Amino acid sequence: MLALENVTKIYRTGALGLRRLTAVSEVSFEIGEREIVALIGESGSGKSTIGKMILRLLRPTSGTIRFEGQDIFALNGRAVKDYYRKVQGVFQDPFASYNPIFKADRIFALIREEFFPHLSRAQWEQKVEEALRAVGLNPPDVLGKYPHQLSGGQLQRFLIARALLLDIRLLVADEIISMLDASTRVDVLNLLGDLRERGLSILFITHDLSLGHYISDRAIVLYRGRIVEMGPTERVYARPLHPYTEMLMASVPRIDQKWARQPARMEQSVTPGPTGCVYYGRCPIAQEICSRRMPELVEVEAGHYVACFMRS
Amino acid sequence: MALRVENLRIYYRTLHGYVHAVEGATFSVRDGEIMGLAGESGCGKTTLGHSLVYMKPPMIYMEGKVFLDGQELPIWDMRRMNEFRWRLVSIIPQYAMNALNPTRRIGHLIADLLAERGLSYKHVLPELKRRLDLVQLSPEVLDRYPFELSGGMRQRMVMVISTLLNPSLLIADEITSALDVSTQKAVCEMIIEFRNRGFVRSTIFITHDMSILYQIADTVLVMYAGQLVEKAPVEEIFRSPRHPYTRMLIAALPRVGARQRTERLRGIPGSPPRLLDPPPGCRFRDRCPVAFERCTETPPFVEVEPGHFVACWREI
Numbered sequence: 001m002l003a004l005e006n007v008t009k010i011y012r013t014g015a016l017g018l019r020r021l022t023a024v025s026e027v028s029f030e031i032g033e034r035e036i037v038a039l040i041g042e043s044g045s046g047k048s049t050i051g052k053m054i055l056r057l058l059r060p061t062s063g064t065i066r067f068e069g070q071d072i073f074a075l076n077g078r079a080v081k082d083y084y085r086k087v088q089g090v091f092q093d094p095f096a097s098y099n100p101i102f103k104a105d106r107i108f109a110l111i112r113e114e115f116f117p118h119l120s121r122a123q124w125e126q127k128v129e130e131a132l133r134a135v136g137l138n139p140p141d142v143l144g145k146y147p148h149q150l151s152g153g154q155l156q157r158f159l160i161a162r163a164l165l166l167d168i169r170l171l172v173a174d175e176i177i178s179m180l181d182a183s184t185r186v187d188v189l190n191l192l193g194d195l196r197e198r199g200l201s202i203l204f205i206t207h208d209l210s211l212g213h214y215i216s217d218r219a220i221v222l223y224r225g226r227i228v229e230m231g232p233t234e235r236v237y238a239r240p241l242h243p244y245t246e247m248l249m250a251s252v253p254r255i256d257q258k259w260a261r262q263p264a265r266m267e268q269s270v271t272p273g274p275t276g277c278v279y280y281g282r283c284p285i286a287q288e289i290c291s292r293r294m295p296e297l298v299e300v301e302a303g304h305y306v307a308c309f310m311r312s
Numbered sequence: 313m314a315l316r317v318e319n320l321r322i323y324y325r326t327l328h329g330y331v332h333a334v335e336g337a338t339f340s341v342r343d344g345e346i347m348g349l350a351g352e353s354g355c356g357k358t359t360l361g362h363s364l365v366y367m368k369p370p371m372i373y374m375e376g377k378v379f380l381d382g383q384e385l386p387i388w389d390m391r392r393m394n395e396f397r398w399r400l401v402s403i404i405p406q407y408a409m410n411a412l413n414p415t416r417r418i419g420h421l422i423a424d425l426l427a428e429r430g431l432s433y434k435h436v437l438p439e440l441k442r443r444l445d446l447v448q449l450s451p452e453v454l455d456r457y458p459f460e461l462s463g464g465m466r467q468r469m470v471m472v473i474s475t476l477l478n479p480s481l482l483i484a485d486e487i488t489s490a491l492d493v494s495t496q497k498a499v500c501e502m503i504i505e506f507r508n509r510g511f512v513r514s515t516i517f518i519t520h521d522m523s524i525l526y527q528i529a530d531t532v533l534v535m536y537a538g539q540l541v542e543k544a545p546v547e548e549i550f551r552s553p554r555h556p557y558t559r560m561l562i563a564a565l566p567r568v569g570a571r572q573r574t575e576r577l578r579g580i581p582g583s584p585p586r587l588l589d590p591p592p593g594c595r596f597r598d599r600c601p602v603a604f605e606r607c608t609e610t611p612p613f614v615e616v617e618p619g620h621f622v623a624c625w626r627e628i
Contacts, residue, residue, distance in 0.1 A: 042492035042493070042494070043463075043492055151583050152353075181352035181353055181520065182352065182520070182522065182561055182564050182565060183352060183560065183561055183564050183579050183580035184579050184580070184583075185564075185579070186564045186566070186577045186578065186579040187578075187579035189566075189572070189577075190572060190576060190577070190579075193572045193573075193576075207492065207493070209493070210523070210565075210566045210567065210570075211566060213566070213569070213570070213571065214566040214570055214571055214572055214577070215571075215572050233571075234571075237569075247494060248493055248494070251493040251494045251496065251497040252493050253493075253496070253497070253500075253521070253523035253524045253526065253527045254523060254526070254567065255522065255523045255526045255550055255562070255565055255567060256567055256569075258526070258527060259497060259500075259501075259527050
């Protein structure tokens, strides 16, 4: 349904934009129908940049993003609006997505103005109530309130309901539960699973490995803008191949197992040459070749890819 | 007995009345103990931690006593607390790593802090360098400005500064929450290392992330809506929690290995009550599946097994 091909994003930074920062580098992956894909990475790995490019908020420096076969940056006019009918995003900070001086349900009114001006008031209200029930909210409890009167979990579900008002096919969920409390985040996660049952695909961007594992069908691990490993979630978690994924799995705090007493490797100042592997400076198994060439993604078992000379 | 807190009550004054942020907290922390303080946003865990060090308005001290190593801390008196802060009780506030003065080199910043306490930077420098080495920072960071360091490096720097005078009690507030998992683990290991080397005696580690506490805490104290709910040794709180809130909270945590398709977790329906003049009684009762009439009275925080305290009428 959605396909990224060799997508690269280079930001210009510094005075006059003279310095270049490669946020995303030659990333290719697909999202299929009714699939939840977890995009896992630490800060600065480029995961949010990828989400923003899929939402057309940023233009890739090179490469293409196709949705149902169409290059999304070749769309114009009505076609852009149609794209947003099908692809929507929800972001990390629910409070930042609302204007505090308006009632929270204004986000629905804006959708009506933009996409459904022909619907009658009664039809529209029914549609909103259906969407709210679909995300597990009781409409009378939450309509007509200001953002500060609702909890983070409620606001986040409001935003998902807003996306459901459209004929949405793909939801880009960028860290949507990292600001929620443990007792409510599970409900939002379960909601994503229920939406998959209703035919939705979801790109679930997260830094939290246990949450990614709980909900996703496939996992993609990013490091410094590159995919280092990708595969069916169960395989990636049960048998991580890339040393970076291994290190992540060993560092994630679990509640059923204590950390192994081995010192975590800090980021060293050793940087590879411009052509070397992005993980070279921290890698415990790096060899000479790793400093010279960037390994390509290789399929090691069905659907399970790794970019590592030592493991492929 | 390193820290003993008795019936501590901290409110916030607002235009609409008092917010009952910490309601009658009584607990102690042993020498060498790392106590995790857990709870959801707005439960009062940060207020409790801060009140032991820096009671800044609109925080109001209502009642209660705090003893550290047998000596009473005048926590209600901002000025008298000056002689205890940093030397005896030290705090790493949330986002401290982003609050370092950007116009001072880190070494200068530390020298300023020491000078204010009448201590000499030169005198402390050898020990400071030893500790930087321990957290894998090179001494040259002292000549850098804070913005030249990465988040993980700044967090390690802040940890070294806060514990430089070997405080008896360290309060660490959400120090891992903005960090990547690998850095998170390193920071946690430093907390344990600092305790093992005697740089700090007892630690209160405040976090919303229960899985971190399972890794580093000796005991865990759970708060809900301003009330202490349960305190127990770490294995006990995860294996046999007694309070319904703790039980539901731990059941809502995804384990690595749990998947929605095979094992659907459940959240806790409802939300915490407003703390502006809340009604008496257990504040969890509206969300509690086993609440009964008696829960309109406030349950006492009772030791049900050695070291295991619970505030629930069903468990007493």
